[in-house]
Amino acid sequence: MATDWTEKSSPHFLHLDKPLLLGLIILCCMGLFVLYSAGGQDLDLVGRQLLRMLLGFGIMLILAQIRPQYLIHWIPWIYITGIFFLIAVLLVGEIVNGSQRWLNLGLFRFQPSEMMKLTVPLMVTWYLADKPLPPNYWRLTLALMITLIPVILIAKQPDLGTALLIAASGAFVIFFSGISWRLIFTAAFLLTALAPVLWFMLHDYQRERIYTLLNPEKAPLSTGYHIIQSKIAIGSGGFYGKGWLKGTQSNLEFLPERTTDFVFAVYSEEFGLLGILILLSIYLFILTRGLYIAMQAQDTFSRLLAGSLTLSFFVYIFVNIGMVAGLLPVVGLPLPLISYGGTSLITLMASFGLLMSIYTHRRLLSN
Amino acid sequence: MSSYFVLKNVVQETNVFNLRIILAWIAMLLGLILIVLRLINLQVIEHERYTTLSESNHLKIRPLPPTRGLIYDRNGVLLAENRVSYSLSIIPEQVDNIDELIGRLKELILIEDTDINHFKRLLQQRRGFDSIPLRLRLTEDEVARLSVESHRLPHVEITSNLSRYYPLGPTAVHAIGYVGRINEQELAVIDQHNYMGSHYIGKVGVEKFYEKELHGKVGFQQVETNVQGRLLRVLERTPPIPGKNLYLNIDVTLQRFVENLIKDERASIVAIEPDSGGVLALASMPYYDPNLFVNGIDAQKYRELRDSPDRPLFNRAIRGQYPPGSTVKAFVGLAGLEYGVRAEHSSTWCRGWYSLKGQSHRYRDWKKSGHGAMNLHHAIEQSCDVYFYALANDLGIDRLHAFMSRFGFGKKTGIDVSGELPGLMPSRDWKRRARNKLWYSGETLIAGIGQGFTLSTPLQLAVATATLSKRGQFRQPRVVFAVDETHLDELSTVTPTKQVNVTLKDEHYWDIAIAGMEAVVHSRRGTAQKVGLRSPYHFAGKTGTAQVVGIKQDEHYNAKKLPKKFHDHAWFIAFAPIDNPKIAVSVIVENGGGGSKTAAPLAKKVMDFYLLPNSPLRIANKE
Structure with a gap:
């Protein structure tokens, strides 16, 4: 059987999944166009983002070449290193905007929490896929521990948004591992019951954001400003949008964070509902392809990982758009592959690299 | 398995x-x-709603304040102009800690508490993104210091704007008035829309009366701004309509001459052109520099002005209400003729005092020995009190009140200077209303010689004199001669609104009254005959003395024994020339003593200066 896992047997050029690649390239191109408008027609900014994208595609390409089975051996070490970094951040991290998220490694700064977005689902998958599924209570408890240790460390920075996303990515693996619905509902019930307790553990600014979500007009110039302005941008875009480079909200600097977290508002203003339907279709296409890869995966590790990564990707999209459209509280989260910035882009491209690797390294039984 | x-x-x-x-x-x-x-x-x-929001977001309406109209004298001498000055404004919306910012600014430039208070008031009234002035009229030195530090002072703007300036300082201040910062009461009254962006409003004088014309209409520009409120481009512009320029009837050379005449007195002189009602000079001394008030006077200086015993802020010409004294006699005489109570030649015997029937109280004549037989002409000429006691008694207060009111006594003249007071012409009715008391016939007697309750302003007497000089032709007094409508030197002259002439049953009555007043200055026995001596033109006048303190029955007025502030006020009214009156003047010198000695020579000098182009006075003044 082992002989079937040969490079020659793969029909995929450089282990790239063409539909996924196509979707990603379209998204990235759209992102560059939107950034050109949102950034005040700054070609330098677009150029910098293009470089990051190329770097992202490079990382994706490298990861696509690595057999998942080969990757498995590295996972615990990556995870332990990540936890170490997270502790280091709390001790010696740089404080930006009141949160201690960055670690300065001399050559470059990076956010260990970002790295955990991939590491946590990898680690949980690695742990659960080792034994037959569904996991027993002992193993389930340990899987939860693996998830919660980094989540708590990140929540302490404080970066509640990222912490919740990472918790979700771990939970997705557990969900796909086939635990009983009874357990799932019990967990959901417990979380709901615990919500008031969590509320009092929140920082004031975090509670403020939730209040603001409920009634942004109450504080039009302080906390509600982001939401009001972004709603105005989206709403004034209408069905067809104001046209590329013609968004007044964004070009006149009314919209805060318009190249990063709120880039979706710029897109909505300029391209309208029609443009949004197109964008969401592309996202849906990528998501469907991701889930298809998960279903096609042949071993437990691959399918759990593919399912979890795809679902996490969806959550990033949903949380960002939900926040910009005023459905969810403001959490600092970029729109996947569109927002300006490198960190999230590279993490995402890495996860797509993993997906491609999973798909293109399948044992081809037809032989 | x-x-x-x-x-x-x-x-x-x-x-x-x-x-x-x-x-x-x-x-x-x-x-x-x-x-x-x-x-x-x-x-x-909700697309439509957000579109509206989006447009209002980046399109802002900014006011363009109009330029205030200029004020010139009748010969085109500039009296009020607008000068560029630099002011410091703050856009409060963008400042986190305004007190801290003000504190930092205080280290650089002088900021008074009044500035801060004013700023805080505006802060509550205006919208946060409007820039609000903190200090006006920065000196060049201050502008330089702020510019150097500007990088440390974000959201602080130094803007150039036009600030009112009165190049002649105190000259004619009581006519022109001044502008100042808009206060809360004014804010409640004005069309706030039209005053967006305006810093000043007329406070007193012509500046206040013609506020509407001088201010102009605000313009607007619709601008596109970014979130910092920085202007990106102007989309639409409705230019402001500048305020109209005013040309005054006042002749600055005459005004200055007049002011100079009484510069050491508490006094007022009003000169009117009888033909038009145009105010040639309106002086109230002492005066003050209106420039002090434009940007808010500091408390110390204001206290000095307010508490000065000479009351420089007091506009004696239009607000000073004094008993007119004997100056009313010609008018009271006319009332006697008009109501048929006296004939031209009917005479009254003056024995130095007058008593009502059945009363022992003696109403004294100024001349203890009495004037003897007096007809109206001589009674005016010699200012015989007894003649007018008897006349007033025969007329009764109601008829006296009705007749005097036709000359404007007890009523506002309607001059185009804000703040005028009406004086008082008493009547039975008035006393019942104001004092809830009955009228006594003794009070009629003293009203007949302009004492008692009767009060007049110098302006009122000048107007009454002008009306008399034109034989009843009343002209509402006007400081402003013309309003420059279009800035193309097409002047539209100001036409007075209220013009009810005084008509008498017999035109000859005028001759009698005027002849009596002519005799005052040109007859040997006239009370002011000295000023009429060798006059190149004929004029008419009447002296008056307003008592400051009552003199008891057995006392005598003795100026030497009384402190200056209890001395009588000296009045003189005059017009000239008699056959074609060109100028009517009223003069009051507070505590100046007798009208003939103090006030009459001043009036004569004013008329000389105005009527005689080559008079030594005019030549001396030029030098």
Whole structure:
């Protein structure tokens, strides 16, 4: 059987999944166009983002070449290193905007929490896929521990948004591992019951954001400003949008964070509902392809990982758009592959690299 | 067995997994649909509302304040102009800690507490993104210091704007008035829309009366701004309509001459052109520099002005209400003729005092020995009190009141200077209303010689004199001669609104009254005959003395024994020339003593200066 896992047997050029690649390239191109408008027609900014994208595609390409089975051996070490970094951040991290998220490694700064977005689902998958599924209570408890240790460390920075996303990515693996619905509902019930307790553990600014979500007009110039302005941008875009480079909200600097977290508002203003339907279709296409890869995966590790990564990707999209459209509280989260910035882009491209690797390294039984 | 279970597990595991993948896909689809629904709500259903919001977001209306009209004298001498000055403004919306910022600014430039208070008041009234002035009229030195530090002072603006300036300082201040910062009471009254961007409003004088014309109409520009409020471009512009220029009847050379005449007195002189009602000079001394008030006078200086015993802020010409004294005699005489109570030549015997029937109280004549037989002409000429006691008694207060009111006594003249007071012409009615007391006939007697309750302003007497000089032709006094409508030197002259002439049953009555006043200055026995001596033109005048303190029955007025502030006020009214009156003057010198000695020579000098172009006075003044 082992002989079937040969490079020659793969029909995929450089282990790239063409539909996924196509979707990603379209998204990235759209992102560059939107950034050109949102950034005040700054070609330098677009150029910098293009470089990051190329770097992202490079990382994706490298990861696509690595057999998942080969990757498995590295996972615990990556995870332990990540936890170490997270502790280091709390001790010696740089404080930006009141949160201690960055670690300065001399050559470059990076956010260990970002790295955990991939590491946590990898680690949980690695742990659960080792034994037959569904996991027993002992193993389930340990899987939860693996998830919660980094989540708590990140929540302490404080970066509640990222912490919740990472918790979700771990939970997705557990969900796909086939635990009983009874357990799932019990967990959901417990979380709901615990919500008031969590509320009092929140920082004031975090509670403020939730209040603001409920009634942004109450504080039009302080906390509600982001939401009001972004709603105005989206709403004034209408069905067809104001046209590329013609968004007044964004070009006149009314919209805060318009190249990063709120880039979706710029897109909505300029391209309208029609443009949004197109964008969401592309996202849906990528998501469907991701889930298809998960279903096609042949071993437990691959399918759990593919399912979890795809679902996490969806959550990033949903949380960002939900926040910009005023459905969810403001959490600092970029729109996947569109927002300006490198960190999230590279993490995402890495996860797509993993997906491609999973798909293109399948044992081809037809032989 | 074990391999079977493993295999079964694998199949079951795959089935469970695939089911959950499908569930996940459905969940994603629902999530995306939720987003789409939300966006349909924003972009389709509420699209219009957000479009409006979006437009108002970046389009702002900014006021363009109009330039205030200039004020010139009748010969085109500039009296009020607008000078560029630099002011310091703050856009409060963008400043986190205003007190701290003010504190920092205080280290650089002088900021008074009044500036801060004013700023804080505006802060509450105006919108946050409007820039609010903190200090006006920065000196060049201060502008330089602020410019150097500007990088440390974000959201602080130094703007150049036009500030009112009165190049002649105090000259004619009581006529022109001044502008100052808009206060709360004014804010409640004005059209706030029209005053957006305006810093000043007329406070007193012509500046206040003609506020509407001088201010002009605010203009607007619709501008596109970014979130910092920085202007990106102007989309639409409605230019402001500048205020209209005013040309005054006042002749600055005469005004200055007049002011100079009484510069050491507490006094007022009003000169009117009888033909038009134009105010040639309106002086109230002492005066003050209006420039002090433009940007808010500091408390110390204001206290000095307010508390000075000479009351420089007091506009004696239009607000000073003094008993007119004997100056009313010609008018009271006319009332006697008009009502048929006296004939031209009917005479009254003056024995130095007058008593009402059945009363022992003696109403004294100024001349203790009495004037003897007096007809109206001589009674005016010599200012015989007894003649007018008797006349007033025969007329009764009601007829006296009615007749005097026709000359404007007790009523505002309607001059175009704000703040005028009406004086007082008493009547039975008035006393009942104001004092809830009955009228005594003794009070009629003293009203007949302009004492008692009767009060007049210098302006009122000048107007009454002008009316008399024109034989009843009343002209509402006007400081402003013309309003420059178009800035193309097409002047529209100001026409007085209220013009009720005084008509008498017999035109000859005028001759009698005027001849009596002519005799005052040109007859040997006239009370002011000295000023009429060798006059190159004929004029008419009347002296008057307003008592400051009552003199008891057995006392005598003795100026030497009384402190200056209890001395009588000296009055003189005059017009000239008699046959074609060109100027009517009223003069009052507070505590100046007798009208003939103090006030009459001043009036004569004013008329000389005005009527005689080559008079030594004029030549001396030029030098």
